[in-house]
Amino acid sequence: MTATSPVTVCPPLSLYIHVPWCVRKCPYCDFNSHAIRGDIPEAAYLDALLEDLEHDLTLVRGRPIESVFIGGGTPSLMTGDFYHRLFEALHQRLSFAPEAEITLEANPGTLEEGRYESFRQAGINRLSIGVQSFHPEHLQALGRIHDAQAAHRAIETARAAGFDNFNIDLMHGLPGQTPEQAVEDLQQALAHKPTHLSWYQLTIEPNTEFFSRPPDLPDDDRLWEIYRKGSEFLRSHGFDDYEVSAWSQPDRQSRHNLNYWRFGDYLALGAGGHGKVSLADGRIIRYWKTRQPDAYLNRIGSRTAGTEAIEPEDRPLEFLMNVLRLKEGVEEDLFTKRTGLPLTPVAVQLETLRTQNLLARHRIQATEQGQRYLNSLLEQFL
Structure with a gap:
């Protein structure tokens, strides 16, 4: 890990x-x-x-x-x-x-x-x-x-x-x-x-x-x-x-x-809402609210139905699935800022994809060709 x-x-x-x-x-x-x-x-x-x-x-x-x-x-x-x-x-x-x-x-x-x-x-x-x-x-x-x-x-x-x-x-x-x-x-x-x-x-x-x-x-x-x-x-x-x-x-x-898409944080309120928050102790969590309107209305206290941590080994793929939807991508340093991880765990895959002209140099950004094969590109990080 x-x-x-x-x-x-x-x-x-x-x-x-x-x-x-x-x-x-x-x-x-x-x-x-x-x-x-x-x-x-x-x-x-x-x-x-x-x-x-x-x-x-x-x-x-x-x-x-x-x-x-x-x-x-x-x-x-x-x-x-x-x-x-x-x-x-x-x-x-x-x-x-x-x-x-x-x-x-x-x-x-x-x-x-x-x-x-x-x-x-x-x-x-x-x-x-x-x-x-x-x-x-x-x-x-x-x-x-x-x-x-x-x-x-x-x-x-x-x-x-x-x-x-x-x-x-x-x-x-x-x-x-x-x-x-x-x-x-x-x-x-x-x-x-x-x-x-x-x-x-x-x-x-x-x-x-x-x-x-x-x-x-x-x-x-x-x-x-x-x-x-x-x-x-x-x-x-x-x-x-x-x-x-x-x-x-x-x-x-x-x-x-x-x-x-830049892997920011968002609170969620309302029946079935989904949120993601970065915590002070280094954890990044997802959580979701009770789906059925009647159950949401009648529940006492928190309406959170479940919570899960985004584990360190899952964060690179989660981050890339989001930022590579953006045509302009993001600066490389955003990876560490958003995930709390150094770039080294994905450096080899990034370089391989760049030599294949699927990622731009010096940014985390899919090329025009990379956008066409985005799912295959993301499979490199599974």
Whole structure:
């Protein structure tokens, strides 16, 4: 076992908050989401979140929160009042960095008039709007509750409420999708001038309706043509794929996502949330919260369902699986800063991959060829 030292410079710390409810479970979704039955118990969920946080504060040691991401489920189902009270309580218990990035996931078809304004007033300064497609047949195939008009209206309403920093979620490789339709989705999205796009391929995950009843998806040749044409279009309009499925305008990358991919730390609150924290004694732990909303609401004290250490022998692969998703990679010294390990345990593998033109010199960064064979590249560190 390789000797480790405490992480002397603490990684940036983020906060993830999970809201588990949605109007309807989409057939492709493997996230911890649950269709609403009756009213959402907002007050009880807020109490549970804050009681949960009280038990996690010992992990923080006064470190400032650099970013917050509220995911789901459909967080935009909660009212502005819920978020006002939530962030008032969070600021009483946590230190926030100046200009912290605070993102809320919002789905078209779930917003009442005026709710965007109340989200901004609560302190949310970035939105991630789950459109997935603007084509009616693809929205229907994906089980989405909105149509194209609702998607356009949601984005326009967000801009009118003052959100000038927002992401649009789009999928590609949809059932029956042509390359032309994929590019049309991108064209309609960019007409709204987003700062960021999450453009990712539909994959079939276990424990989903699509897994038990797979749709007819495009073949590999069509998938490649969709990706090639879409990528050319996005680059021609000033967007850069700084991460495998994330595109942004210059200097508008998601700071929260970058912290994940740079092996930073993140607290987790809410049913099914997952966190990772570097501790003062040199340990790095992952932990996860009770998944079922009712169980999360009714549990007393900590809602943590499990904890595991990221052992020293596992840290190199964990680190590399994250940072190599980034197009620009990272400086070599970040390896030691984040893992507490010297670079020597992976030096031979790094040099081998560099001689094969799969990694760049003097950085931990996949070359263009290395990005194509990323899974094979990572197998060198197993």
